Amino acid sequence: MHRGGVIRELKRRKLTEFQTKVLIATYSIPKGKTMTYKELAKKAGYPNAYRAVGSVMKMNPLAPTIPCHRVVKSDGTLGSYSAPGGTRKKAQLLKKERAKFG
DNA sequence: TTCCTGACGCTCG
DNA sequence: GCGAGCGCCAGGA
Numbered sequence: 001m002h003r004g005g006v007i008r009e010l011k012r013r014k015l016t017e018f019q020t021k022v023l024i025a026t027y028s029i030p031k032g033k034t035m036t037y038k039e040l041a042k043k044a045g046y047p048n049a050y051r052a053v054g055s056v057m058k059m060n061p062l063a064p065t066i067p068c069h070r071v072v073k074s075d076g077t078l079g080s081y082s083a084p085g086g087t088r089k090k091a092q093l094l095k096k097e098r099a100k101f102g
Numbered sequence: 103t104t105c106c107t108g109a110c111g112c113t114c115g
Numbered sequence: 116g117c118g119a120g121c122g123c124c125a126g127g128a
Contacts, residue, residue, distance in 0.1 A: 036111090051110055053110080054108060055108060056126095071109075087109090
């Protein structure tokens with residue numbers, strides 16, 4: 001799905017501007033890379049809303065399209081994962097995308 | 103409309 | 116270096 005389509009979908013879901021921006025920012029994370037909640041919030045235009053970012057990830061209206069698993073904590077830990085499979089799956093997905101590490 | 107919660111982050115002890 | 120506590124913003128009941 002192209003970027004415009006994603007945005008249109010998000011708007012169609014009647015999401016707030018905040019949610020839309022955060023999700024778009026998440027969608028913009030390159031494959032094989034990760035971003036912290038703080039960085040993501042910053043990118044979305046809400047540098048201090050890193051707490052709310054987590055909530056948006058949890059809503060995740062476009063689960064398969066939005067790579068929410070690429071969002072990790074600043075500590076270096078993965079954080080959590082609401083989608084089926086949980087944090088375990090999140091780790092596997094990241095490992096898979098970073099195939100360079102095996 | 104008000105209060106509580108949450109996939110976090112930073113500071114203090 | 117580790118553990119506990121407070122603050123952050125937006126959503127939902």
